[in-house]
Amino acid sequence: MPSFDRLFSILRRAAPPVEAPAPKEPRREDLDARLARAREPTIWLRRVLEADSLSKLGGLPNLPDGVDWPRQGVSNTPLHFLAQIELAHLPPTPLAPRTAALPARGFLFFFADMEEEMLWGWGDRGADSDATRVIYAETAGPPRAPPADIPLVGHAWGKPDGGYAKELSVFPEAPLQAHVIDCFVGAHLYFQGDASREADRRMLRSIERATGEAAPVLERRYENYEHPAAWVGSARRGGDGEIAPPEARIVRHQMLGAATNVQGTADGARERGLVSLLQLDSDWGLCREFLFCDMGMAQFWITPEDLAAGRFDKAWATTEGG
Template sequence: MKESNLKKLETLAEEHGFTHALPYLIANTRQAISCVKAGPADYGTPSASRVGGDPDLPPEVEWPLTTDGEPMTFLVQLNLRELAGQDEAALLPARGMLSFFVGIPEPAYDIEHRVLFIHEDRLAAAVRRIAPEVTALEEVYNGYGLEAMASLEPPNYAYVDEEQIEAENVGYEEYEDLCFALGHREHDEVARLFGYPAGQHDDAEYEAALMLLTGTTYSYHKNEALQQITSHFGGDEEKAKQEIQDTLVLLELDSDDDVGFCWWDAGMLQFFIRREDLLAGRFDRTYCSLYSS
């Protein structure tokens, strides 16, 4: 953890009464990038980070289609040059753009989608592209500019060890306040990269890793998924555990009234990628699922 992040964590942990849990927080807090809405989309600035609205695409890039030949729905584009200064773990490419498209999010697992990586040398040719026809979600979303901020994310509800954080005068409610302060939650966040996936159970990475590595649908039993991934690696359980740990949240997209996003019951659309594929720029190897309470 960077010295500045460590200092911030120490300061806020003391302010919120969690000095007793500091070793646990230092060991388990993850770097994240928070993306907040920054006013209506400015189409006069091509290839700027944007959520909703229309994408900017070079002429040779075809609009992604579902397996039924229907245009996918555009969700968000991230100019990686704008994110580079906030990517404190240096996981993303420093230049270029990521564009996210989705088909119908039903069922909530293995959702058809595309993540396009547009190289920096093609961005100059990118222009606003209107969908060729009504897209898969049959929705027209309002476009907003995005501003990226580096943030810290301690383990959330599904991942936290409550015995580590509880003390005489503080519990989970106070812990949520600490997480809120560390993660810029006071801002109008609509998307987040990395950190912990939102949910009620700590198995989202198992589901994603299992599908990405073996093409097998998750049965909602972590031990069974671990066995299947271990078998994929010739019986090497430590390798399997590391792969699950290295399955990252590439993007978590929140429901948002301004944009018009509503993922089932005000849930989250989540895109996952293996660390190895991310570092290699293999954005054709991603997994998409939906979490809704």
């Protein structure tokens, strides 16, 4: 007599295959309505070759005299300078009354401890605010060199080097130019569904409208096309101007609006009513060390009350990656 396993095998081969139901495609009008509700303006910060303001990634901060270079609250090592924004050169965004306005003038300086694990706010690292800092100043000073004891980027926790450290403690400098574009609440960086992919396409189209140029597209998160000819070849297919491929990315340095959801932090911050003060993306176009948690993002947050009061010293950052 055949064994049970043998009988089961015979029956399984004889039975007709069971087809999984085809995934249900969202109706176009439903998707359009969902994205219309999710759309918000954001200030997209584009790397450019020539400066029209003091806004920039990397380089040396233009900290005014009398403002100390910030240090890690637990280890006391100097933080790394990430970016500065000249507020007078930002375009207005129609986010009121949900979001208080940024000051019309002055400068914001953003710092963080770029240590190997980037465990900001974890364990013996102290709070997020110990590892990250935002400074507001009404005026700018000359470029300020970092303190002599600044650790290397990628250093081991509490040490000047080790870990993933390279011979780099100051990032290369790149001017930033600000444009108002569309972003979408709930859009995901990884594991995208139809809505997030369509949100990406619409964001890219809004960049092209704002800049009058083809959007700088990443075919993959670790490749950056620097030249317009490459952007066009990467961003277009066929004759209908559709953005392609679905996994295309741009470098998402941005202020205000909906922060990009990487692993849930942005959605959680929005539920708490926090304002996305600045989002910095991993950007190999600047340098390969400008990297946040496995090609993720650093996101600086502030409460609406602190933003309205100009208490940028109470802002903090989180980071997460893929």
